[in-house]
Amino acid sequence: MAIIQKIRDKYAKVAGGVIVLALVGFVLMDATSGGRGGGFFGPSTTVAKIDGSKIDVTDYDRAVTAQEEQMRAQNRPMDENATAQLRDQVLNQMVMEKLTAGINEKLGISVSDAELKEMLNPANPDPMVRQAFTNPQTGEFMADQVASTIAQFEKTKDPKMKAQWDNFRSSLIASKIQAKLNGLLSGSLYTPKFVLDDLHDGRANAANISFVNLPYTLISDDKVKVTDDDINKYVAANKKMFEVKEPSRSIDYVAFDIKPSVEDSTRVRTQLEELKEKMATAADIDNFVKINSSVPVPVAYQSEEAINQMPAAEMIKTAAIDAVVGPFTYGQDMALAKIIDRATLPDTVKVRHILVATKQGGRDLRTEAQAQARVDSMLALEKSGVPFDSLIKTFSDDNIAQNPSGEYELPLSQRAGFTKEFGDFAFSGAGAGSTKVVKVESSQYSGLHYIQIIKKSDKNVNSTKIAFIIKPVSIDNSTYNKAYAAASAFATKVANAPANFAKDAVASGLVVQSAQSLNRNSSLVQGVGASGELVKWAYEAKMGAASPIFNVGANKIVVAKLSEINEPGLLKPAGAMKTSIENMIRQQKKAQLLIDANKQKTSLADIASANQVEVATADSITFSAPMIQGLGNEPKVLGYTFYKGFKEGTVSPGIAGLGGVQFITVNQRYAKPGMGRDLKMERQMSEAMLKGRAAQMILEGLRQSVQFEDLRYKMYR
Structure with a gap:
């Protein structure tokens, strides 16, 4: 759990692509790097250039390492x-x-200390x-841990x-x-x-037309010849469509997916069946879950709304107290669910608290005896009459700078995100004014x-209240070996006769797919995933040429053929x-x-x-609605319909449309x-339609206006 246990800094990609692109990595660390390309005067240290401004490999590697640490802290797989x-x-x-640093400086855009404090406030967090x-695991916001975790990080040495x-x-x-x-x-x-007038006219003016549609299928393909000369002329006439700025490669490939077999699923199901009876009678269900579940999900109350989003929701809702539901499929995993209790709980609880911590972020602060003595003094x-506001300033290890009152409004929908003991008391039968000292032990x-x-x-x-045991359906070695053997046999077959790649694939019951425009600076392969x-x-x-076998991730093996080289x-x-291109030219000729x-x-x-x-008719056609009946x-056709120079009652010339040639009146x-x-x-x-993407469009235009060179392939290939 690493950093997430210290700061829970599992931040989401902020909506709107530009905001995402503007964030720089979090943890600055020394990073190791791969091979380095070099020039005549020594190894290059530049991974990219923007109008001559350079991004150094050290800065890039540090930012990548920071993001990797962040991903691992969020318990997200780093494949x-x-x-x-x-x-x-x-x-x-x-x-x-x-690109934006200079703009922000000129516009005087900044963030004040007060704004930052508000962003960190758990009552209304950024x-x-x-x-x-x-x-x-639960997707619940742990509001009660925000201030204490921030306090620990601000005090740390x-x-x-x-x-x-x-x-x-x-x-x-x-x-x-x-x-x-x-x-x-x-x-x-x-x-x-x-512009508003034009848009209004497109909605307010309508037309009725008669038309004849001659689909391109009226002429068979074999009656229209497309030559290489036709293709070259088409490309030359449409240079901007076919101008290549960066080199690329395209491949045809077959994929051998390594999926859990029936035996794999049966193995995990059997494991859960063996645990089911023990789970039903477990005296300490929290500890039982901790020991046996591969995915840690806290034993907690779940609202009916939350249960409706779960697998096996109906079985969970109708099961008796102490009954164990399952095994059932839980995404890519399998699970058991034990019904611990049913209760009617308040939708929201407002509390205030003082935390006297013994440990924070893996660091010892005081012994339990010292903590108890501190609480007794408080x-x-x-x-004796000392107000709570004064006590919190003196005794709390929570972040009083961000939340000086120590107050939280806790929705039941986020109950699973609170520490168990805190949540149990907050949502118990105790009424307003009730107080209690609870001992808490968590990974944070x-x-x-x-x-x-x-x-x-x-x-x-x-x-x-539900306890879950979740186990992944892992792939056994024998399952992998079967897929590898099939891929190896195919790769051997096509190695000496790559021209027969497609034919041999069909004969083997495989589907040939294509991945276009592979970027030399990225490991991402369309439809495949990442394979540097x-x-x-x-x-x-x-x-x-035909390729050897490539393992892609944990669940796929690929054999490819190089189908296109573009410089x-x-x-x-x-x-x-x-x-x-042949199809486009053939359509033009037809x-x-x-x-x-x-x-x-x-x-x-x-x-x-x-x-x-x-002859067909279409009524109520408007310029603002692109679909025409029939x-x-x-x-x-829309253009001709509303073109003032085209008179009513006359027959149009042939219109070369998307699906055929149309003649209209x-x-x-x-x-x-x-x-x-x-x-x-x-x-x-009108403005609402654009505002959501305006910034992204403008900043992307700014990016397109500069000279950009991605040089990572010299460093990492």
Whole structure:
């Protein structure tokens, strides 16, 4: 659990891609790095350049290491796929920070101490703080642990822990600054009236048309020849579509998925069946769960709403007290659930408390005897009339700077996130004014809580206390060996005859898939996951070569064939790209044939008769609604329908559409009734559609405007 046990800094990726990109890594540590590419004067230390400004490998490695520590602290798996995504994300973060640093400075965007204090307040925490203190198993926010954990980090003398806290706090500030910049950019939007007029016309004006649709399937593909010269001319005429700025590789591949077998599932089910009777009679259910569950889920009350989101919800809701439900599938795992108790509990409880800790963040503060003596002194002073506000300042190890009153409003929906003893008393039958000293032992801290119940909600919620035992369905060696043997046999078969890759795959009952545009700076492979070795092979192999076996993650084996090599410059179509271009050109040729064959006909009826199709009609067409009844999405037809130069009652020339060639006649254009205007509302709607993505669009445009070089392939390949 590492850092999460100290700070619970499991922060979420903040909504809105730009905010995510603006955060820099949390824990600054010395990092090891892989091979380093070098120039004539020695090894390079630059992983990226932005308009000449450099990102040094040391800074990049530190940020990556920090993020990896953070991921592990959140108990999230750090497989190759997660690592590859993280490395790409970190570089994007650093690039965006360099791009926006000057802007923020010029605009005077900053975060005050008061703002930071409010962000850390558990009563209304910043989303990053909420995520940092969210139980990874239950998804519940542990509000009661925020202040005490922050207090420990602010008091610590441990340089590593201090650095962790300083960088978490810095990341909060960075995200807030980015949020302010995003707000300024979004707030700068304004929709002029002429744009509103145009949008209104698109909604208010309608038309009725008759049309003939000649689908491209009227001409068989074998009657339309597409040559390499056609393809080259198409590419030359559409250079911007096919201009390559960075080298890339594409592969065809077959995947051998290593899935848990029936035997694997049966093995885990048998283990749980063996535990089921013992669980039903366990005297200490908390300890039993701690010993036997692979995934730690606290024994706690769950609201009916929370239970409805669980697997086996109906069985859990109807089971008797002390009954054990399962085994049942729990995501990728299997589980047992014991019903401990059912109760009606208050929806919300407001409490205040003083924490006298014995341990925090793995560090001893005082002995239990010393803690008890401190609590006794505090209670004696309270009895003599010293107000609670004074006691908390003197005695509490909670973070009184962030929460000087020691008060928390605790929703039942987050009950599973509180320490057991704290939550048990807070939601017990004790009424307002009740007090109690409870002993708490958790992975984050230990000590004594003095709790006072201030208020309980009048709204009560049906709740069930549940104990879970969860075990993953792991893959046995024999399951892996079967998949490996099949992959090895296929790789051997295609090694000497890669031209037969697709044919041999079909013969083996395998599906050939494609992964386009492999980036030399990333290990991510579309549809596969992350495999740095596979990407490296693709950049070293000759065109058309077949690969050896590659293990991707823990559950997949891949054998590939290099299908496309693209270097900077004008794309040389091959493989799937060439097929796509051929289809576009073939469609253009078919369109011209259909147009030429019918251009002398003067009515829709003649065109329909000659092609053995029907004349159809579509009513209530508006420019703002792209779908046309009977045609689907045909933008050019919409354009002709509302083009003022196209007269009603006339037959249009052939329109080369997406699904065929259309000939149309506008029967009537008219204003839809009841389309009054509210300019204020129209402007609000227009701007609302853009505000959510405005900042991301603007900042992405800023990024596209600079010269950017990703040089990681020289360091890590």
